Amino acid sequence: MKHKIINSPLFKFISSVKLFIFLCVIITLALVLGTVILQNAPPNHYLAKYGKATYELFKSFKLTDIYRAWWFIALLFLLAFNIFTCALKKFSLSLNRIGSTFIHFGIVIILAGAAVSAIGSERGLMGLREGESKDTFSIGHTQKKLGFKLYLKDFILEEENSFYRDKLIVEFQDRDITVDFPINLNKEYNIEDSSYQLKILRYIPDFSMDITTKEVFSKSDQPHNPAIEVEVVSPAGEGRQWVFAKFPGINMGNKASTNLKLTYVHQTLSTNIIDFKSKLVIFDNGEIVKTKTIEVNDPLQYKGYTFYQADYNPDDLTWTGIQVVKDPGVPLVYAGFCTFILGLLFTFYGKPFLNKKGR
Amino acid sequence: MNTLLFNITLVSYMLALIFYAVCAIFKKEGLGLFARGILILGLFNHTAAIFVRWVAAGRPPFSNMYESLIIFSWALILIYLIVEIIYRIRILGIFVSILALLILASASGLDSSIKPLMPALQSNWLVIHVLVCFIGYAAFAISFVSSIMYLILYKREAFEPGGRPLNTSLDTITYKTITFGFLFLTLGIITGAVWANRAWGRYWGWDPKETWALITWFIYAFYLHMRMLKGWKEVKGAWVAILGFLAVIFTYIGVNYLLPGLHSYIK
Structure with missing residues (x-):
């Protein structure tokens, strides 16, 4: 009886390496599709991206939820059955084959565990x-x-708070030079590779100006509208200008050079979980x-x-x-992992080592 | 990474590359040993740089693209040195040092600032999972280099200094590094599964990274079966090995940028 089953063409096909290779290719292609097509997105996503006809096609083949599609699960079952029968057919605990036996039964145990998880788990x-x-x-x-x-x-x-230092970014329009400066008041900076000098004169956290007196003052201590006054000395002349963190387009005052673009980056603290x-x-x-x-x-x-x-x-x-x-499947899956790794170690390293010793 | 240590590492690998190249052109054995020495020094330095960052950050430096490229190039040199010493073959040294230099150069263009680890990554599994994965990737990278070299050289009768045919050695190295890489890729998938179960209560979730790791695994499983059962060696084997490494690169880098998922913090 046992012989009859093993020799039947169906069993031969199911336990064949040919079927394994075929499943390998088909499952791999399905997996690729599953990562290329976004899975389980709302219908609008597919309609907008692929159009109605393609979406209908996707739906009929369950391509928007491949990993739970009946045909994909059927393929996995077939793979498990293929590996199982193949391992059974070649079952042997001889030195030559024990590693392979472990590897293939390991996979079957993992897939069985996955089936137990799929059916029996609560989440x-x-x-x-x-x-x-x-x-x-x-x-x-x-x-x-x-x-x-x-x-x-x-x-x-x-939580952890990290404070970012404010900085002034200086860009030359005609040359490819960008330099960052920390905001240190009244310190003179020489801009490298140029004859420009720079000094930050004032920092105002909440910039405001009296329209009649043109007096600059801070409305509050909070950095609602942070601004800095920068003095630039260039070969073309001297200038003082206000640079605003929140309004990078506005530069108030007289510029020393139109060649220079100043940007004030005001970073507040950020919180990391x-x-x-x-x-x-x-x-x-x-x-x-x-x-x-x-x-x-x-x-x-x-x-x-x-x-x-x-x-x-x-x-x-x-x-x-x-x-x-x-999840009652977990112990089974982990047991499969161990079996598989033991088999792999033995096949690739244990067996060659023992063969060498035996010779 | 500490800039000085980083630069010393780069210079060592560059020097090693030059000596490997000179050794191959002028067939001077002594120079090859010298190249290996420099590569080992570079690796020590590279290791020190990783530890310095580890201490400075107060956590394993395995969390973003910059850090992972540093680890990848480190694993690549480490595995290559083992292959060189076991198989006494030096010709791959040129290409491996070029690859390591390219990886380090692309890392230098990325954001290297140290950021705190997000809660999901705060686990001892991080060290194990990342190291295992990158050792696997590195082994596959070497199988890729040896396959390419094989395809370039197989029509010529090339010999190693010892008189062995070079092609046979390259084919063996491809096979051996793939078996090694396959073991580590499997361990990478398993440690990932165990970690995911510990962090989120599920060992498999069809995240694009997981799925692509599985695709890569299928390709190498295909290679191993075809080689053992159908005698696909040499040219055919080399092509499958190249395909496998393309999948590795996609798993490692492509997924982070092209497909959304759990691992997308690695940018």
Whole structure:
């Protein structure tokens, strides 16, 4: 019976290297398409970019959601089956073939794990406020029970402020020279490769001018309209002008040279998010069973569920967004990874080494 | 990267290139050893430069295009030196030093300022994942160089100084570097998957970078099967190796600029 199956033309075809090569090529092309065509975008994107006829074609072949298209999943199944039967046909634990056996079964285990994930995994979101506890999370519009309670003790956002220095950029219109200067008052700068000299006389954070007296003053201490007064000494003469950070086109005053373009860059502080963390407590049957501060790259695990720091609200720092995942496929996938790597190491390095020793 | 160390690295690789070229033209063995010595010194210096940046930034310098090019050229020289020492072949040194110089030169035009790591990258997996990927990329780069050289030379009867036919050596190097690169590409994909599962709770998400890494993986898997089962060596093999490296370059650089996705911070 076993012999009959193995010798049947269908089995021969399914377990053939030819089919593998064919699938390799077709799947690769599908993957290329999947990255070239933006996946799961709204219909308008495709209509605008490709036109109606092409979009209809895309829809009928599910090209806008390739990785979940029935034909793509069928191809993956066929690949798994092809590799599985091929590995089964050549199954051997001999020194020569054990590596290859591990490699190919490794892939089959990975794909089996992926199938378990696709069918059996739960993936949802939970929003929590400080002091709040919940025992449900949402998958789309439905609520799912956890069987225990998650409590948010504290949400922490770590930020870092970096201050950028202001600078004055000097460009020559006729030559390809651009020089940056820090804003240091009353310091004389010589512009390299030219006979120009430059001095910054005044800095006004919130520039304003009395129309009658032409007196310059600052309306406030805040940099609402920062400006600097620059003195330029050039071979053509001397000049003083105001340069505005917010109005780069306006240059007030008399210019020393029209050849020179001055730009004042005023940079305020910028804030970088260093990290965001949630202090979580798990209550099971009314008792504290686990406490952990989670952050991106460091989730909390309990009873098959994993809680990931996923989101936060910059306008409400008492709220945290947590991704809840239960994925029974993961152990299988990781086991497949290990099997595959062991097989690869043995085939490429173990076997040649042993062969050399044996000779 | 520290400018002085960066420049010393550039000069060393340039000198190594000159000595490799002179060695190939005048067939002077001693010069080849000298070239290797300079390349090793350059690599030490390159390593020091990476560490200086690491310390200055207070984090692994593996986060943007500038930093990744520095790592890529570093891995390229490292893997090349190993290949040179194992296979006692020096002719590739010319092209590998040119490639490393081109990579470093293009890095020097990019933004080299140190920025803090975004939360998703703050993980020990960053070091492992990036190193493994770039060692793989570097091995594939060498298989690419040896394939190109093979296609240029296969019609001529070229011999190495030791008397071995050069073509056979080049073909072997292509194969061996591809097996090595394939192992590391696989490890790169796996470490990426494990890291993604740790950070976001999913080991695979069809992100363009992931998908292109898989495409590259398929091309090299194709190479290995055709070579082992159908005897595709030499010319045919060389063409597949070249195709594979084009996919590597697209995975590494093209995806960041042309396709939107999770890895798009690497610009």
